[in-house]
Amino acid sequence: MEMHDYKAVVEGLLFAAGDEGLSLQQIALVLELSEEQTLQIIQELKKDYQQRCRGIEVNEIAGVFQLTTKKEHASYLKKLVESPGSSSLSQAALETLAIIAYRQPITRAEIEEIRGVKSDKPLQTLVAKALIKEVGRAEGTGRPILYGTTKEFLDYFGLKTIEELPPLPEMAEEQELEQEADLFFEKFAENFSELK
Numbered sequence: 001m002e003m004h005d006y007k008a009v010v011e012g013l014l015f016a017a018g019d020e021g022l023s024l025q026q027i028a029l030v031l032e033l034s035e036e037q038t039l040q041i042i043q044e045l046k047k048d049y050q051q052r053c054r055g056i057e058v059n060e061i062a063g064v065f066q067l068t069t070k071k072e073h074a075s076y077l078k079k080l081v082e083s084p085g086s087s088s089l090s091q092a093a094l095e096t097l098a099i100i101a102y103r104q105p106i107t108r109a110e111i112e113e114i115r116g117v118k119s120d121k122p123l124q125t126l127v128a129k130a131l132i133k134e135v136g137r138a139e140g141t142g143r144p145i146l147y148g149t150t151k152e153f154l155d156y157f158g159l160k161t162i163e164e165l166p167p168l169p170e171m172a173e174e175q176e177l178e179q180e181a182d183l184f185f186e187k188f189a190e191n192f193s194e195l196k
Helices: 003-020 024-031 035-051 071-081 091-103 108-115 120-128 151-156 174-192
Strands: 056-061 064-069 132-137 145-149
Touching: 003 024, 003 035, 003 064, 024 035, 035 056, 056 151, 064 071, 091 108, 091 120, 091 145, 108 120, 108 145, 120 132
Parallel strands: none
Antiparallel strands: 056 064, 132 145
C-alpha cells in the first residue's frame, strides 16, 4: 500500500473509533506496521488536515488519537449542542473537581473535609458530566468510593495526561492549596466556557 492508502485507512479507523480513539499500538497492530511507521502516517494525516480547509483534525488526547473538531469552529458547535444538559459547572463543582484532580484517588469524606461542606450534589454533577468516575474502593470501614478524573476531563481541559496539570506551589497551609486549585479551575472555566 502507498502512503495515501494508509492515511485513508487510519482516517477510517479513527472515525469508526469515535470518542474512544485509538492508541498508536492499536493502529500499528491493525496496519501490521511498526509504531514508528504508523506514527509517520498519523503525522502525514495531521498535515493533510492542516493544509486543507477542513472542519476536523487529528489530535492525541489522553494517549489515544482521535478525530476532533477544530477549536476555531467552537462557536458554531456550541449553537448545535446548546441544551440544559451542557450548562457550565457551578463553583461547588469546580472546587470539587479541582480537589479530585490534584488529590486523586480521593473519597467523598476527604473532599468534604477539605471543602468544609457537603459534596454530594457536586459529585453527582461531575459524574453525570463524565468528568469524574469511581476508580475503586478505599480500605477500611464501609469501603468508601474513591473518585478520580476521566478521559473526558482530560479532553475538556485539553490535556494529554493528568501530569500536564500545572503544579501547585508548595504551601504550608491547606487552605492556601485549596484556594490555588480553585483559582486554577476558575481560569480554566473562563477559558473553556466558550468551547462548551
